[in-house]
Amino acid sequence: MIDSSNPLIYPLFMQLSILLFFQRIGNPLLDIIMECFTMLGEIAVPLIVLLILSWCVSRKKAVVVALSLLSALLVSQTLKAIFRVPRPFQVYSELIDARRVETATGYSFPSGHSTTSGSFYASIAACFRKWWILLISLIAIIMVPVSRMYLGVHWPLDTLIGTAIGVIIAIGMTAFTSRLYDNRRAYLIFTFTYGLIAFLAALILTLLLVFTEIDSMAFSDLASNASIAAGAIFGFYLDRKTISSDPAKGRPGLKAIRFAVGIAILIPVALGVNAIPLPHAASENLLFLIIGLYSTYLYPLLAVSIGLMGRDVRSA
Numbered sequence: 001m002i003d004s005s006n007p008l009i010y011p012l013f014m015q016l017s018i019l020l021f022f023q024r025i026g027n028p029l030l031d032i033i034m035e036c037f038t039m040l041g042e043i044a045v046p047l048i049v050l051l052i053l054s055w056c057v058s059r060k061k062a063v064v065v066a067l068s069l070l071s072a073l074l075v076s077q078t079l080k081a082i083f084r085v086p087r088p089f090q091v092y093s094e095l096i097d098a099r100r101v102e103t104a105t106g107y108s109f110p111s112g113h114s115t116t117s118g119s120f121y122a123s124i125a126a127c128f129r130k131w132w133i134l135l136i137s138l139i140a141i142i143m144v145p146v147s148r149m150y151l152g153v154h155w156p157l158d159t160l161i162g163t164a165i166g167v168i169i170a171i172g173m174t175a176f177t178s179r180l181y182d183n184r185r186a187y188l189i190f191t192f193t194y195g196l197i198a199f200l201a202a203l204i205l206t207l208l209l210v211f212t213e214i215d216s217m218a219f220s221d222l223a224s225n226a227s228i229a230a231g232a233i234f235g236f237y238l239d240r241k242t243i244s245s246d247p248a249k250g251r252p253g254l255k256a257i258r259f260a261v262g263i264a265i266l267i268p269v270a271l272g273v274n275a276i277p278l279p280h281a282a283s284e285n286l287l288f289l290i291i292g293l294y295s296t297y298l299y300p301l302l303a304v305s306i307g308l309m310g311r312d313v314r315s316a
Contacts, residue, residue: 015156018149019096019155022150022152023152034150034151035099035100035151037144038100038103038147038148038151040121040140041112041113041116041140042103042116046069046120047295049065049120049124050065050069051263053247054247054300055262055299056247056256057247058247059239059246059247059248059312060178060181061128063181063236064127064174064181065120065124066296067177068120068123068169068170068173068177069116069119069120069123069170070233072165072173073225074225074229075169076110076115076162077106077222077225079110080106080108080109080221080222081215081219084215085155087107087153088108088153089104098151099152100153101153104154106220106221107218108155109158109161110159110161111148111154111161112162112221113145113162114145114159114163115162115163115166117141117144117145117166119165119169119173120166120170121141122141122171123170123173123174125137126170126171141163145159145163146159187240188237188240191233191236191240192234195229195230195233195237198227198230199230199289201226202226202285205222206227206282206285210282216281220281223281228292230289231293231296232293233292233296235295235296235297235298236296239296239301242301243300245303245309245310246309247309249309250309258308262303265302266291266299270290273287274287
């Protein structure tokens with residue numbers, strides 16, 4: 001039974017009327033367009049861009065964007081676990097014909113896709129400051145939330161708050177991390193502490209998911225986000241502490257080879273981790289931890305060792 005008195009989905013008729021409008025205008029062509037927009041807020045696009053930044057463009061920009069995105073997602077997933085608001089197609093299954101429901105994991109409030117688009121594209125725009133990047137970012141920040149409502153998987157309030165969380169954290173973290181990166185000692189203390197807290201949170205949540213009856217719908221995504229945050233941020237710490245890789249060095253051809261080699265190694269690593277006989281939650285979160293650590297430290301270490309990537313001696 002859904003508690004419709006929950007203030008986060010009340011008054012229902014106001015939010016429902018917006019969703020029903022999207023239901024009325026739905027058609028096969030618009031379905032395809034909106035599914036394309038919603039994919040901009042899924043993990044694949046930010047992950048690929050972050051790998052390009054970390055391996056081929058700028059370590060500082062990779063840190064700024066990654067910390068903005070990961071921080072926003074941790075806040076968003078924590079709120080999901082606290083409020084546990086049901087999704088519109090769960091409340092009104094007879095009225096809402098939801099699509100792409102496989103991306104609707106966990107609870108509804110706030111929208112993880114909207115948080116992702118708000119934080120990721122806002123931090124990208126802030127880092128590069130080019131008009132065309134700003135334009136693409138604005139389109140993504142607006143259209144990803146719209147697509148989530150059109151697909152019937154989020155309430156309007158979910159997308160509004162999710163976008164606000166993402167953009168606000170991106171603005172704050174971009175300014176903070178840009179200054180932090182230039183202070184090596186402060187950067188090392190911050191990334192070590194942040195990585196340790198994320199690791200402990202991921203470990204505790206994973207153990208609870210495996211050995212207790214904790215609500216997996218509330219905590220699975222939070223555990224996964226904490227796991228990849230722990231791996232990525234510890235990787236940033238270890239890279240600066242030991243090798244100070246510099247992805248900006250090298251001709252475009254060398255960078256293309258560097259990226260291709262990194263992806264070629266990542267795929268069998270991921271398949272190997274998945275093959276380890278562990279409970280689902282443990283296997284999934286171990287995979288996210290390894291992906292984060294590989295992306296920001298293990299592969300740059302290998303690339304520097306074999307001459308595919310240079311070092312920034314100034315930041316060492």
